[in-house]
């Protein structure tokens with residue numbers, strides 16, 4: 001049975017623990033988690049999921065000493081992105097197979113440092129670009145393979161979050177550029193990755209321009225936290241979720257970064273919540289990706305215009321279509337209603353396990369992670385400067 005260590009016992013780390021144990025027949029032997037206030041908080045979700053035999057460490061080096069690379073098959077880095085470089089550096093130095101969550105880093109320097117650490121690295125390294133692994137986006141890629149409808153001329157992509165989902169990005173560590181590298185890097189680096197993936201191998205990104213700002217809850221209403229606020233009907237009220245920490249059965253808010261439970265009206269969040277990014281590619285084509293953090297019509301959709309046809313669809317409905325103008329024939333593809341990652345979470349973990357077994361490299365590589373983060377940072381640079389930003393890798 002394949003065995004793994006998870007670093008970061010938060011929402012993603014615990015979700016991947018369940019995927020490994022319950023969907024893929026693997027064993028998570030240890031979780032490394034530095035959150036102090038409730039040492040027992042991880043056990044509650046693990047108990048709920050009926051997962052046993054996981055040792056919890058609060059120190060990475062001790063965990064890696066206890067489970068060296070010849071004792072486990074790999075490690076998953078599932079901590080917030082501002083911690084990725086330090087953790088990745090230590091794990092690489094010890095020669096593990098590594099799964100690194102997206103976005104890979106929050107700064108240009110860190111992204112490039114992670115990129116150079118894997119030059120010649122002989123083990124499997126996979127980036128958590130889960131959307132590449134959903135049946136929906138795989139079908140788009142299949143339809144584009146070999147360019148049966150000619151060159152890709154323009155790509156239009158959208159992501160709209162619900163109010164409940166979007167307000168998460170105004171709290172906790174998610175709310176600050178210093179912890180995330182910005183909204184597009186944190187939330188949408190995999191959408192930028194998809195756009196580049198669709199354009200491969202015909203072209204690479206050469207210029208980026210972006211507009212966006214903070215458009216919601218911009219000024220204070222005189223409150224500081226939801227706990228002390230009496231506005232029961234507030235749109236942005238922070239309700240405990242299944243991902244909050246538990247201590248002795250009680251929900252405990254995550255104190256690992258300030259801002260949990262904050263009133264978001266006029267708070268210190270400095271990321272955008274509505275942003276459009278245009279990328280020009282080396283063949284003169286372009287793509288535009290727009291995301292809004294508060295929408296009554298949540299979902300991801302796309303329209304891809306090729307020389308002789310169009311592909312369009314919605315991740316939520318799981319429906320895709322392609323029309324070839326030359327034959328006037330429309331082909332339909334449906335895989336049913338999709339969750340927000342279109343089933344990609346299980347598939348991305350499955351591919352990591354298979355790559356370790358086969359000695360192959362995954363579809364989503366570190367170079368893709370570097371490219372996506374540098375594009376997101378270039379987009380924010382464009383907003384700040386009001387200029388088109390040149391891009392090269």
Ligand SMILES: NC(=O)c1ccc[n+]([C@@H]2O[C@H](COP(=O)([O-])OP(=O)(O)OC[C@H]3O[C@@H](n4cnc5c(N)ncnc54)[C@H](O)[C@@H]3O)[C@@H](O)[C@H]2O)c1
Pocket residue numbers: 007008009010011012013032033034035060078079080081083087101102103128129130186243254256341
């Ligand atoms: N691929 C995707 O679609 C996707 C979706 C959501 C989040 N993410 C990414 O996954 C990562 C984790 O996100 P999350 O939502 O689970 O966050 P989270 O805040 O729920 O969990 C992160 C956990 O890491 C712990 N932690 C922080 N520093 C640590 C350290 N040095 N060592 C060990 N543990 C540490 C925190 O205490 C926390 O429990 C982030 O990079 C995030 O951007 C990716």
